[in-house]
Amino acid sequence: MKKSIDFLITQRCNYRCRYCSQSKGFAQNLKDADKDTIESFLSFLDKIPNDFEITITGSEPLLAKEFFPLIKKLKEKNFNFSVVTNFSFPIEEYKKLKDISGENLKELFVSLHLSQVKDKNEFLLKAKEFNNCKGQTYFTVGSVLSNENCEELKAVSEFFKENGIKFELQHMRIKNSFVKYDENAQNFIEKFPVTKIKEMSETYGKMCAAGKDFMFVYENGDAYRCYSSRFNRVHFLGNIKDKNFKMYDKILPCLNKKCTCPKPIINGLIDYNKSSIVNALFLSFYNLMFLPYYAVKNFEIVKAKIKQGFKI
DSSP states (O other), rough: OOOOOEOOOOOOSSSOOOOSSOOGGOOHHHHHHHOOHHHHHHHHHHSSSSTSSEEESSSSGGTTTHHHHHHHHHHTOOOEEEEOOOOOHHHHHHHHHHHGGGGGGGEEEOOTTTTTSSSSHHHHHHHHHHHOOOSSEEEEEEEEETHHHHHHHHHHHHHHTTTTOOOEEOOOEEETTEOOOOHHHHHHHHHHHHHHHHTTTTTTTEOOOOOOTTTEEOTTSESSSSTOOOOTTTTEOOOOOOHHHHHHHHSSSOOOSSSSOOHHHHHEEEEEEEOOHHHHHHHHHHHHHHHHHHHHHHHHHHHHHHTTTOOO
């Protein structure tokens, strides 16, 4: 079991992928975490063991002004951390990240979005260059598979294989539902371990340590048990800037018919041998009492979801 915290340092992104959860309806008034939020996050880290690994993500984290100052603070506190990026910045920025972080940068996870990359060959050569200087840092390139980009990604995967770069395929999801591939794409993705996430996604009532050994924090400081829903009272842990914020001290059942948050699955937080359906049903009804409040709290998000079909 791996303990981790995701910090979304910004909701801004310089890409507009059609399959992204941050669709056009969500791409308005997006902001970075301010200094107050970051200071509160760092103060919280002082209160927990440093066996938690921190993931700095976003949208695109390198767009945030406080990205490198935060990295320096995490290094000073001796937390291990990972960074998720679309790799759109010059190679010097990623070398700077590595130089500042040293051995504390455990992984740089790069997303290759073929529809957004202006020069694919430049991207590949940049990946090769970073891989050659990464030291002990894990370097992974991931790409979302579609029927249309399958053949191109096959060629890309061969380049990464030849250059010793770890490559992963990600199953495309639209409105949190896995798309159905044609035979060619399905045969290709079955060679990658990502398919296990889909197979293990039936989780309602299963005991999950998310909220205790994992959480994610938005750029405004709001913290949630997992990525599955911000309209869920049980999932909301409070705001890290408030005194009432805290992580859970016990394991609770999953309240989603299908897990839409890969971290609990990847980190081994879900106990598939233990269920508490009665407790899950009680907590689900408890959530319903707060649904109007969270609908108002997330009014702009509700409007965007209505436009896209309101599939959370």
